[in-house]
Amino acid sequence: MRTGAVLRPSDVDSLREAVRQQPRVWPRGAGTKTALAPPEGAVVVEVSQLRGVLDYDPAEFTFTALAGTPVREVEELLGRHGQYLPFDPPLSAAGATLGGTLASGLSGPGRYRYGGVRDFVLGVRFVDGRGELVRAGGKVVKNAAGFDLAKLMAGSLGRLGVVVELSFKVFPAPRARASLRVDRPGFEAAWGLLRALYTSSFDLEAVDLVPPGTVWVRVAGRPESLPTRVQRLRAFLQGGEVVEGDSGIWEEVREFRWVPSGWTLVKVPVTPRRVLDLERELLPTASLRRYSAGGNVAWVAWPEEPAALSDLLERLDLRGLRVLGPPGLPFLGRVDSDGFSSRVKQALDPVGRFGPYP
Template sequence: MVSEQQTDTPVADSITLPTLVDRVRQAAASGTALRIRGGGSKDFYGQSLQGEVLDVSGLRGVISYEPSELVVTVRAGTPLAELEALLASQGQCLPFEPPHFGPGATVGGMVASGLSGPARASVGAVRDFVLGVVLLNGRGELLTFGGQVMKNVAGYDVSRLVAGSLGTLGVIVEVSLKVLPVATAEATLRFECSQTQALDHLNAWGGQPLPLNASCWVEDEGVGTLYLRLRGAQAAVAAACERLGGERQDNAKVAADWLACRDQRLPWFLQRTPEQDLWRLSVPQTAPVLDLPDTPLVEWHGGQRWVRAAAEHATKLRAAAAAAGGHATLFRPAEAGGATTVPRFDSLTAPLERIHIELKKQFDPAGVFNRGRMSARW
């Protein structure tokens, strides 16, 4: 067991957890808005940033780690890179490959944003690996949900509800995560093909017993290329490589490309002009090629399609995603032109929005945390 215990954990190197609780209570009493911030690597994500900064980056450290049990409990301000290094030292990992988007990424930001990397379509999302959380709500109360095992929930699974909530329900203080062993074998295959051919391949392979882990199709100077990553047992990966063909890539070299894909540092992302927004279209994997203003980068076996587009294409993009049975998110606004007036997230149906509002009232009745981050209305 790898473990570490502390009390009165320092927050931002200057205040303790009790002081953090006091500040939240004072904010609730005065109606002061607070903006929760760990490393700030995902400040770009969400509708808007409002309120005084509540820096929780000092709330860090591993509380307990049981490699044999595949469970780690860690404070929310812990740098994500530190947690991943600890897991790697034990031959384990966060299989959903959370994006960092900067050196300051924290575990709390990972859970609050709910974002996953290239392997998400095969292994699951962040919320699938959250076993429990300690949450500081808008009343200044520390609440514990879930635990350190999978079957620990009776009633509403609040611990997984926190994933993707963008800090609107409270401050994540601690989180328990399920981890997995690193796969014993890995291979990346390269295929030169069109987007239509890539989607056909992925749909066909998805129905077969293959150790598919991640995929990325991208077009460069009119030439389309599909990269397919396999992970699993040695025999399964070797058999899949022989069966699928393609050009096998050097694992040591291609690993950097998968990390660049995870953190949007591939040339395709970097070539976005200052006038272009970056959109994420989440659609069924079986959706065909969509009518889009620009050729997308396709991940998640067809389920995630990144699009570079000017602001006037927002309506078309949302319509295309909806027609395919999915939704569209304005992931990163254009650098030129200042703040965008285009909603970052699709509108919720009236019943769903009512549920969101009622949950917000229960956890944060004074509306202290991250006002306007998910919706301009609350």
């Protein structure tokens, strides 16, 4: 692949200018999602210069920042005021930006409790395919005025516009956390446990299943009630090892450090019931798997070019998104072409400046 030009506009006006002048544009934040690399002939427009928190009143539990702002910077700021983004934005230690997190539509294990990045974004400003600056949504936690283009941008991979500014809601950070590790003799037993937790009334921050038979559970809340809650949870799970000082475990998950270097990491949306079908198909392969968000997403690490994985997903009527590893076409598995997304694309990027779907 040819290494294309990289533009680093220093303000929104020059970004608009860059979009207007280039026939093919590939927006990029910090480039932490290595598999999502520009197609041949596209000029990379990097938003890394557009960074900084524009507005944050801790009493309001919302903030507005430029798209190139590193997530980690925001997390540190929020942390100083006892607040956090509950969906564990992935790759934040690696340098992921707010804009890239929204555009890739990725959320970490903490999305189990209160929802993912699409549930926390309140508003955006973005540059559309004609180079116009467009605002949608708002800065308050509840808003039903106009079309919700902020949610639309979640997962859009920069193919509907270049997000330049985002507003998010945030939550009070839990004061205490505990993690439990439960091992079961085999995948099916562990999967059964995951599903039992899924319909229980336990308020869990994260529920992950790691083959062959480990379930990881994270609870958070007030320090005075946490021991009782952990005890009740252990009674339900009939055991479970409490892991102290657990932040490292989940940081490793958020950063995908369990994925061997050079492998392709694919995000596969699934449902708790279908996790078993998927695992049965993947077990004979050389892949590594982690089922997260209570079985709503499978993270599949694949050692080579994932053509065989794409076929496998298609057989199971599943879709995948390439996240890490060598660049390639972003979507794997079943091809969705609906009249709705093509019309959206046509309205926001009529000349196809940002590349096609899928």
